[in-house]
Amino acid sequence: MTLQPITSDDLPVPHGFFTRVGGASSGVFSGLNCGLGSSDQRETVLINRARVASTFGAEPEQLVSVHQAHTAHAVTVEEPQSQPTEADGMATKTPGLILGILTADCQPVLFADAENGVVGAAHAGWKGALDGVLEATLDAMEGLGAKRDGITAVIGPSISQRAYEVGPEFLDRFLDDDPDNARFFANGEGDRLQFDLIGYGLQRLRAAGVASASWIGHCTYSDPDRFYSYRRSVHQREADYGRLISAICL
Numbered sequence: 001m002t003l004q005p006i007t008s009d010d011l012p013v014p015h016g017f018f019t020r021v022g023g024a025s026s027g028v029f030s031g032l033n034c035g036l037g038s039s040d041q042r043e044t045v046l047i048n049r050a051r052v053a054s055t056f057g058a059e060p061e062q063l064v065s066v067h068q069a070h071t072a073h074a075v076t077v078e079e080p081q082s083q084p085t086e087a088d089g090m091a092t093k094t095p096g097l098i099l100g101i102l103t104a105d106c107q108p109v110l111f112a113d114a115e116n117g118v119v120g121a122a123h124a125g126w127k128g129a130l131d132g133v134l135e136a137t138l139d140a141m142e143g144l145g146a147k148r149d150g151i152t153a154v155i156g157p158s159i160s161q162r163a164y165e166v167g168p169e170f171l172d173r174f175l176d177d178d179p180d181n182a183r184f185f186a187n188g189e190g191d192r193l194q195f196d197l198i199g200y201g202l203q204r205l206r207a208a209g210v211a212s213a214s215w216i217g218h219c220t221y222s223d224p225d226r227f228y229s230y231r232r233s234v235h236q237r238e239a240d241y242g243r244l245i246s247a248i249c250l
Helices: 042-055 126-131 133-143 168-177 179-184 197-207 230-235
Strands: 015-017 074-076 089-092 098-103 107-113 118-124 152-155 185-187 193-195 212-215 244-248
Touching: 015 107, 042 098, 042 244, 074 133, 089 098, 089 133, 098 107, 098 118, 107 133, 107 197, 107 244, 118 126, 118 133, 118 244, 126 133, 126 168, 126 197, 133 197, 152 197, 168 179, 168 193, 179 185, 179 197, 197 212
Parallel strands: 074 089, 152 212
Antiparallel strands: 015 244, 089 118, 098 244, 107 118, 107 152, 185 193
């Protein structure tokens, strides 16, 4: 089955927010699982990643990922890597090098400054976004010659507010950082709250001064046929879950 990446007219370079459709994995991973950190068969994940690279007309080794750890660390990448660096953001100005970010509810964010020939990608869950991974990725891009007010940022498929239930201690973390963050929380059942991760990410990007920031408009939790979701897998008591990949290159 053909891969079905979602693209945005706002990004003027080759990219894709890949769905789970078209992969070789089976079972709970059925589809395009690109997570080498999952318990899926490694050989199958490598096949899936090769299929992603091929959509860019590239070899598998040109698809670069990092060891994601919910940090605010971003790195610059100049060539294919044999071992992934621990980071949650990447930037490159090397044509043909594909930056790939893995998610399963967290925000995959792709960045481009086509005029200055720099692209970036970030994995922004609540912790990374709160700690500054989006800004760190922008800083890494600027270090390669990008201009902040020339960068377009697009958030890919992520968990939406209606599906993201959190506790009061979660709210406290965000209020301690900035009392205005209360606007990203809605009342839920009992003492539970619904967190708008996407709205929070967009606010951080716009406050950082990018040219534009948008969301692709798809909720990972609510569409099991197209997307993997960590939270859905927990609710369904599945043993593991697949990882979506979002990728960009010059």
